[in-house]
Amino acid sequence: KGKLIKLLLDVDTGIDDALALFYLAEARKKGEIEILGSTTVGGNVEVGQTTLNTLNIWEMLDLDIPVAAGAKQPLMAPLNPAPFVHGDDGLGNTFLSSPKKLPSDESAVEMILRLSHEYAGELTLLTTAPLTNIATALLHDPSLASRIGKVVIMGGAVFTGNVSAVAEANIANDPEAARIVFRSGMEMTLVGLDVTHEVFWEEQDLKELVKIANGRSAFLIQIIDFISTAYESLSGWKRCVLHDPLAAGVCLFPDLVKSEKRYVDVELNGELTRGMTVVDRRGRTPLGEENMNVALEVDAKRFKTQLMESLLTWVREG
Ligand code: RIB
Numbered sequence: 001k002g003k004l005i006k007l008l009l010d011v012d013t014g015i016d017d018a019l020a021l022f023y024l025a026e027a028r029k030k031g032e033i034e035i036l037g038s039t040t041v042g043g044n045v046e047v048g049q050t051t052l053n054t055l056n057i058w059e060m061l062d063l064d065i066p067v068a069a070g071a072k073q074p075l076m077a078p079l080n081p082a083p084f085v086h087g088d089d090g091l092g093n094t095f096l097s098s099p100k101k102l103p104s105d106e107s108a109v110e111m112i113l114r115l116s117h118e119y120a121g122e123l124t125l126l127t128t129a130p131l132t133n134i135a136t137a138l139l140h141d142p143s144l145a146s147r148i149g150k151v152v153i154m155g156g157a158v159f160t161g162n163v164s165a166v167a168e169a170n171i172a173n174d175p176e177a178a179r180i181v182f183r184s185g186m187e188m189t190l191v192g193l194d195v196t197h198e199v200f201w202e203e204q205d206l207k208e209l210v211k212i213a214n215g216r217s218a219f220l221i222q223i224i225d226f227i228s229t230a231y232e233s234l235s236g237w238k239r240c241v242l243h244d245p246l247a248a249g250v251c252l253f254p255d256l257v258k259s260e261k262r263y264v265d266v267e268l269n270g271e272l273t274r275g276m277t278v279v280d281r282r283g284r285t286p287l288g289e290e291n292m293n294v295a296l297e298v299d300a301k302r303f304k305t306q307l308m309e310s311l312l313t314w315v316r317e318g
Pocket residue numbers: 012014015016017043044128129130154162168169170243244
């Protein structure tokens with residue numbers, strides 16, 4: 001086996017972000033990864049709440065991982081939070097009590113820059129949120145790009161959208177930031193809606209979980225149910241779509257997805273298309289300008305099972 005993956009997470013916790021944290025905590029326990037820190041940003045709900053949620057989830061998992069609070073607002077445009085999808089508290093209206101620990105003294109940007117020096121060339125950055133913190137860190141210090149090992153981004157789409165016909169929430173919430181990140185030269189993989197929409201749980205997938213009657217399963221069932229019901233009212237399907245967990249999975253097991261190396265940019269001005277990820281899939285042009293791997297196919301069954309196993313392990317220990 002290769003070297004241990006050293007992860008830095010940028011999140012807007014959020015129900016599916018929380019599921020990603022549960023999954024990563026289990027991988028850490030198995031000795032597959034190290035989690036060096038987590039930074040938060042406004043997205044699903046405002047940053048004060050995503051910070052509390054991240055602290056609360058680490059506390060539930062009994063993990064002492066620092067949480068550095070980041071940007072309140074996108075670089076240019078106002079934030080469009082999604083309390084109807086994630087709950088007023090971002091965690092399915094479970095209204096957890098205040099976490100025991102406080103956020104770090106350093107800001108998200110400070111944490112990103114510090115860790116990039118301490119682990120130069122070795123960091124895997126996983127982003128499951130608007131890219132405001134990463135863009136701000138790059139604006140502060142463009143040499144950051146050369147110290148990041150690789151970046152896995154939950155965001156964008158080739159053929160679809162969620163907040164609009166063509167735009168995905170994380171990118172649409174801060175398109176200017178996404179453009180800065182996309183043009184940074186870092187090694188990137190885009191895990192977008194084309195693959196994340198393939199990976200979801202429906203009622204029959206939750207059978208094992210509902211059999212276990214304890215506080216841990218009750219919490220998970222409540223958040224999964226909240227987001228599934230919200231998704232049903234938006235799309236007609238009662239599903240918990242596993243966007244952020246899949247991006248986490250790709251950090252650990254890149255072969256969960258098949259990707260193409262492409263040039264991707266972000267539309268900033270379109271009347272109908274602001275926040276769209278524009279993926280150049282022409283065969284020959286612009287050769288040499290490909291800036292990221294774009295995930296197009298996923299082994300959904302393998303990942304769904306793996307993720308549920310991680311959750312069940314934690315639930316059974318409760
Ligand atoms: O579009 C899905 C993404 O937007 C996920 O990261 C979800 O948590 C929200 O941030």
